[in-house]
Amino acid sequence: MANPLTLVIPLREDIDLSQLQAGLAELLPNIGAAMEAVGTVHYSRVALLDHSSPNLQPKPDSSGPFSFAVITSYDGDFDVYIQDFVTHLGSIYDALLGFSADGAAIVPVADHVEQFTAYLEANDLSKQPPANGFPFYSAYPYTVQQVLANAPS
């Protein structure tokens, strides 16, 4: 049975959209390969929230402030695999937290694994009330690897 991660990272107020897009352009192409290397992530998507916009949708000329969201469904115990998560995704989170309002002090995350674990817990909407009481739906009770093993070739 998968678990949800709804990570919201508030970004520094001085970050504008062009800076962010330039920074993300180098990061985003690597996320898929990193998730595959982790091996427990069913789906992953990222989103940008614009706090200056009434419906949080970013506007082309907005100067924010923004938050960056990472939304995934993953198998197993996140904390137990944290070192492997850092191995594969650490450089991506180092860059993301470099833009953040509250996470720069734990970069590089490989040297601050416990603090990084605590950061993820604190910024995961799925683990914080009231959202941790909201239902999480999965269409199937299988792990990523079971799905891959049984999918038609």
Place this chain on the structure above:
Amino acid sequence: MRLDYADVQGTILQGYRVDHARHFVLSVVDGAGARSFLRSLVDPASGLPQITTAARWTVKPRSFMNVGITATGLAALGQPLDGFPAAFRRGATDPATARLVGDIGDSAPSRWLDGFADGMRAHLILSLWVHRDIELLEQVSAVLRQAFGESLQELAAQDATALPDNKVHFGYSDNISQPTVQGAPPPKRPLPDRQPVAPTGEFLLGYPNQNRGAVYSVTPTPLSTNSSFAAFRLLEQDVAGFEAWLASAAEQAGIDPELLAAKICGRWRTGVPLVLSPDTATPDPPLAPERINDYDYVSGDPALDDTFGYRCPIGAHMRRTNPRGAQVIAGGSLHRLIRRAMPYGPPYDPGQPDDVPRGLVGWFISADIANAFELIMSQWVNDSAFVRSVRGPDGANPVKNISGQDVLLGVNDPAASSFTLTIPPTATAPWSNRRLTGFGPFVTTRGGAYCYLPSMTALRFISG
């Protein structure tokens, strides 16, 4: 990089090749007195036995001694714990730890032997080793006990005695596979294993580890470099139950009990690995002793590749606890433990079954308890979802060829236990699985402690 061996507790970096051990479980009654005792263990002028370091010797010592300190022990010695990792601070008797590593039911800390059950009082584990000299073990013990004085209360003393040919009570040859640690003294008899050399930082604080050169450390700084951590474990083995199950399950499976014993372990009881000798415990010509660990589960050579577990089952004890190059969720060589354990209790005599406790006791060492001991126990020993999909012919896939928990070490509730034997394809039949079910645990945890293994510098700092 040259390690300062004289600053590292010896048992971390080298096996002592001894056959008797005594592990004292001590409680700090008086902090100042306990600090003074520890100080005397790193001060040759004290006249007390000294902590053994990894410094090379010209004449082998007659006895060896090392010490581990629990989180509650550090606190009792006056050390703040803020700079120590969460798993260590949580400790072995914490309910969350117990759930994570499978210390539940009869293995629950509340049922552990006196001395271990109360994590608030188990402060130090002082391990003493000798070779073939029980008299010396008693002499040194007497000296130490006198030195404990009123400052340290001896809660328990657990003895261990090696069995002939490095066997464990279940009959398997042990102490074959150990990580090769960068910078450690080379073993006397190296056994090539095709695994990457582990960075020093995986086993000693203060050095780059395998995670992009990050460094495991604690604060204050003098406590960090050259120190380490370990899970101390006292594991009772139900040999009679194991042998009875082997006989009945092998009959049920239609295979020889010795082959089943090999399948659940990954090695024949002679120590010969299934990957190198799938059909016999005594290959002809014999496997050269230096080749006994020289294999992997995956290989570019089809004759040696065992990706699908046809030779060594995916769920075999050794393949779970050290998957080597096999495809697993958390890299197979990234979570290693140095094992310094020895059997306790008398050898099992099948002709005269008894209820005398016997098992294995010792240290399972790494610089990060959570990333090694806890991951191995929770994900690899007591779960089977860690295997990665590798697509093979006819739908073969290692994910399909594992179930349940480690037969030798898992929790194994009889209502849910399962072990998968994978039958290789033949000219006339595709591969298939046969599942053995309904067995209980063969190992019960009788004691444990999460310990900090201080460097000599750290010991002087703590005791100063």
